[in-house]
Amino acid sequence: MPFAKKTALVYCENQFGLVDGKTASGLVRHSEAYTIVGVIDSTLAGRDAGEELGDHKNGIPIFANLDEALDQLQEVPNCYIYGKAPLDACVSRVERFLILEAMSKGMDIINGLHQFFSEDPEFARMADHHGIQIKDIRKPPQLKDLHIFSGQIARVNVPVIAVLGTDCACGKMTTAVELNQALKRLGIKSVMVATGQTGLMQGAKYGVSMDALVSQFVIGEIENAVVQTFDNEAPDIILVEGQSAVGHPAFMSSLGILKGSMPDGVILQHPPARKFRCDFPHLSMPTLESEIQLIESISQSQVLAITVSHENMSTTETQRVIAEYEDYFQVPTTDVLSDGCQKLIQALGQHFPQLNQKIKQEGLEKVLLLAMG
Template sequence: MKKTALIYCEDHFGKMDGKTANGLIRSSRKYQILGVIDSTQVGMDTGEILENRKNGIPIFSSLEHALNILPSVPDQFIYGMAPSEAFLKNRERNIILNAMKQGMNIVNPLHEFFTQDDEFMKYASEYKVDITDVRKPSLKKDLHLFSGRVLNVKTPIVAVLGTDSAVGKRTTSVILEDALIEKGLNVAFIATGQTGLIQGAKYGVAIDALPTQFLTGEIENQVMRAYEEENPDIIIVEGQGALSHPAYISSCGIIRGSRPNAVIVQHPPKRKNLGDFSYMPMPTIQSEIDLIESFSITKVVAVTINHENMTANEIDDVIEVYEEQLKIPTTDVLEHGCDKLVATIYETFPSLHKKIKIGVK
């Protein structure tokens, strides 16, 4: 059975910095999410905010409010935000200490490691709870340098990259994974950030916490683990940031380490400036495609839309324009599903047709 969990996402649920909470509400194979804490949206249903339809997961005003309403104390307390500063505020610290007092295990996605904090560890020992620092890397002696083994992988590898951080690369990856599984394929998913790991990805590493020397080697190692243990029909690699991003190098490591045979690019057409860098304009979808294809030996085979601040008509108009201009399939997987992406993947890798199970369409 899944462990139960309560997510802390004060003033950020449904927003860019609430992407960990947003992702867990959309998909969590590891935890049963009982609610989200965000006093600015108390009383609402999380599904209404993310998908305009109820999912039965409520929003609470505080930890105390949640514990008064829920029938039992959740197993886990998950910090559900990914702020650019990546460190706790004092009031958040007190909330986490209180959660431990209630007997809740702590799941921490920040760069600030709670297991290196004397007060947190004292509370964990006193109240017999566990703390998981999702981003905490292995010891350097256990990290991997690039070996070149990935060059011998015959299984198709598809990377889902983007034009900025927090544009939905992971969401599209997970939805595509499910769609391909429904077709009868054995799919291996490689998570590259904290949210994918918390969601329950079997393979992956939070690469933005690694020393740069080990970026490509750690991605390669996760691809090889999946390849050797699962014998998958296809491997999907989650992107981080953007190759063009002036502050992040994650996409570089992902491309070099996984050596994708094809790339899908996620883009928010209405976003004018980079999410955490408002003084930097967004790249165009064409410029990002050109950069990816010049940086790597691969092709961008499809574009997916992040529909933030867009109407349904605007989404359809952008899809039509992009397909005309870029000459590749374009879709919004949250609005229109994955049919175009699945068809594109089968067209790009014809051998996958032989993998379809009998009776699966």
């Protein structure tokens, strides 16, 4: 029996399509767990969410508020998702009221903040009164269920690829999701390990929200997620979603990913037009070269390909930068949202012969099936 997705309305007031709205953007682009029926952002009301992200029209409307959404939707959605990821990680008084109102309508609450709604007495009473559930995505596992590094990662004998970046909210997760889907369409058994709240909300079976963990367990939890993926899924390749950046002074997440997953290769995402680190207007962006050197100096991993975010860039500018990067760094470079994942798949095939053989085999089988049809 096919898995029935729950319907969901995503709250992203004033932030849809912006850096702090990355959770909402990710869910609108891809979700295996929810059918997104609308987004709340009064500044963009009446528009199509897909078009607003620069993608194709996807029929997901943007509403001015919760009342408008419930008036226009045919049914009350199953879930109300808090789709913002602000640095302060706390809801405002107005947002509290909206969450309570959503509960009163019978909607489960999906929360990606560090502020755990299930431990809020008022939210807990309202949830109990209306018989709804609160799911705190960033709530870490209980101590007894946490893992420290064990060395079992050495058993993993399929390619593990980390999709890292030079900054926060620069498209790492989007690239990982797009590549995962593209590999699956080729008949490759690719599994993505999520490392943040958005990937987990999208329905990733394996992973953990790294920034919710005590540092003692970060590396072990990433290792365990990769090992569990390998043992349970028999994949052809494992993709590990990146967080932040190795060289970012405010976060340690990508370092934990490099240590815990011990990747066989890295795909590095970069926003060329970004001058300062997001949420830190006094911190200049690093050069792509410095981040590559840092990654390759502190790990045994090699950057196999570069992916760019076309944020604040025209198509012409993006293509010029891609050509410059390929010439200078001598690695395949692409913008997956505009040009797809062909270059990435070719790079993976060149570096991992067993994967290339599987891609060719699956391609040949498809050709034969078409010929027989």
